[in-house]
Amino acid sequence: EVKIPEAFEHRYEEMRSANNTISFIGTAVMAILYGLLGVGVSLFFMLRRKTLIWRPPLQWSVFIGVAMFLAYLTMISLSWFQYDTSLSSSQFIFQHVLLAFVNGLLTAALFFFSAMAAEGLDRQAFPDHIRFWRSWSPTVGASREIMRQTVFGYLWAFFMIGFVTFFYWITNTVFRWWSPAENMMDPNILALPFPWLLPSALSLNAGFWEECLFRAIPLAGAVLIGKHFRKKGLWIAIALIFQAVIFGSLHANYPQQPAYARIVEMLIPFMLYGLIYIKWGLLPVVVSHFVYDIVLMGMPLFLLSAPGMWTHRALLVIAALIPLMIPLYRRIRAGSWYGIQAEELNGTFQAEEKAIKEEVKTIIPDIPVQAGRSFPTLAAVAALIVGGGLWFIFTSFEQDVPKLEIDRDKALLIADAFMEQRYPETDTLGLKPYVRLVSGTGRGALFAWEHSDRQTFHDLYERTLALNYYEVVYKTFEGDVERRSETVTVTIGRKNDILGWYHHVPEARPGASLSEAEARALAERAIERHYKVKIPDLEAVQVLPEKQKARTDWKFIYRDMNAGLREGDVRYIASIAGDAISGLKTEVHITESWERE
Known part of the structure; x- marks a missing residue:
């Protein structure tokens, strides 16, 4: 081990205190503005107006909570290194099972309230968005629009990987920022019974919950406030910058210098995420965030060799492709592309609540609907190629640390x-x-x-x-x-x-x-x-x-x-x-x- 003098410990903690301070401020702002005001106040008014949709977010929260519970259970095999020998083994296992259950329950609760508020605000702020909870329905899920949003989410995720690689290369080599890297290979995952489950569950929760709380709530809220004060553009511009800064500050407690490195790193990408959300809704940003996380979190599975590893790799790939397989499945079952109808858009929700007896079956032509929300597919493909090229060019495949050659x-x-x-x-x-x-x-x-x-x-x-x-x-x-x-x-x-x-x-x-x-x-x-x-x-x-x-x-x-x-x-x-x-x-x-x- 390395003996570190006490004075160095104090100096290091003082240096790191700036990171923790930024992260604490971001957490406080998130709790007050996003949680108390964004989630709490919006749910209160939606309950009063009877516009709250609770069943789909409840179903998703149960699914995510169970996934997180099972993922934490798989980590019990690694927890024996922290075993307190004053306890019996049964008590130790019970503690970890209980901790996994509580974590899953809290995760489900946070997602339930956040997603319910995010979808409700999105429905009020963006009448041209497709209703989010219908995105994977048998009809809407078979539309070209949903397929394009999904494909764009995958392409944007890989562009993000290339961008982050290029960003760290520039800041570390040109500006001499301190961003210590972690090992991309962790043999400890071989001790997990289902090593594909943990990155899948974490990516699903992070991608879904964070986009609801950090993207939809502040931006949809800004649109509603801007409409009220008749300064919609100004409020959107402020919210775009604000939500990216808050999101970066919450990740600022990483061991990096300068302390604001994560804010700078995430400013431009998540302003772009905000623009994508404003233009097309939650689906592409949720898919992109999920794919980005699962690629990075699941990478160790592809860097290790062990019996049965190909099975876990295949399951991880299948999990990563689920958002794409669902609209493919809907399209195959439907037999043809579905044309988005008026009742599938947010703007018709109030008409439904009033229970209008005359059914308006005005079908919005497929092409005009896409024209208002068309995706720069060629630009996204080009971004994917550029991002992959930057990663290949600027990533060092040599390591200064001597390689561990035994298993x-x-x-x-x-x-x-x-x-x-x-x-x-x-x-x-x-x-x-x-x-x-x-x-x-x-x-x-x-x-x-x-x-x-x-x-x-x-x-x-x-x-x-x-x-x-x-x-x-x-x-x-x-x-x-x-x-x-x-x-x-x-x-x-x-x-x-x-x-x-x-x-x-x-x-x-x-x-x-x-x-x-x-x-x-x-x-x-x-x-x-x-x-x-x-x-x-x-x-x-x-x-x-x-x-x-x-x-x-x-x-x-x-x-x-x-x-x-x-x-x-x-x-x-x-x-x-x-x-x-x-x-x-x-x-x-x-x-x-x-x-x-």
Whole structure:
């Protein structure tokens, strides 16, 4: 691990506080303007006027809530790494099932009220929009208009991917913004029983709910207010900018600098999303947002190889294509393209409420209706090509971080061999292994990158440290609290080597109380043997004794000033429980002088 001084922690938190402040302001504005006023007030007036449609949003909210509940349930297999051994395993599982249920319930409730208000405001503000809840009906779903909106949503999603790729390339290389990337491959998803379900559910909820709350409510509300004050254009212009800024600010708590990076990133794209909504309604923006999210969230499935992975990939692709398959299915069942009729538009809703006895069956010709809301299909296709080209040109396919070349099974075999050699009593203790991949560029790695050349960085993170490694945790769920608290954590590096380990020995377990000299000799022998270094080449930094109930524990810290860093050093840490080595690890120490710069 990387040892980070307290001063650096404070400086980093101070830097990140701007991100969190922007995000907090955005959340407060969302809650007050969008939630209390946008959703609350609009639902109140729609209830009074009896114009509220509640059944379709209720059905969708139940579907999304159940999907989110099931998706969270699939993550229980990964939650054992946070298992509190003071609880029984049944209590632990019950807590996670309950948490998944509550999350699904809250998600469904938020979507229900947001979607109900968004559709109601859209119906009042945009009389020329097709009624949203009829978009996939047997008749309207078979129209050219719905098909065009759906196809445009897919094309726009891929344009967005290209735009974001180009944006980060420009800001990172030209303006030197700090936007740390995450690993696009997470082997932990292989532990999920249905790895396609989580990205599908998250994308559906985010794409649907966010477009209702952050696009339809502020923009439809602005149109209604603008009509009242006879300044519709001004209110729309203000709302277009405002909704994009608020949406970006809610995502500003990402670790990026400058703090307003996410606002700038999302300003233009989501102003365009707003224009698309104003022109054609919710369907194309919901489809586009859903496809954009599911492509990015589901990408790890296509970067990993494992038995049965093609089945999960196929299911993810099917989920992503559902918005397109529904109008295709409607068109095939209908046998011909359906012409949009007057009663399918928002503007005729009031006439229906008054129960006009004379049925007006004026069919709006298919071509004239499309003319008012025609899509720049060729421009969208061109945007797709340009976006894909920009992504291919400006995306670096080389990584500076050394590649992890072993798989989970290999890591487990190495850890088991280590445990058999060092802790032959493991089986009697009932300790069972749990494997996970730990990856990411932390602050210590950034410090090392800045204060070394490329070759030194690679040597350092191949020899004694790691950015990507497997962590095998041995724990038990049987016995009393003291027994369940005992764990052994083994860290496996990219070259099949043991980077370090830590044996958590229960505090109440009796053991020896070595003198400092005896403990130091034990620690130095362990460091020399395991890391192949000479103690005379290292410098003792700190000795930390810790008196337990029936033994004395020790921690010895040494540093290597000749590790190749221009500042800082590599530290070797040995932990002793009683008269046995309980842990070894290495880390990069960050200097205070660099922190204050």
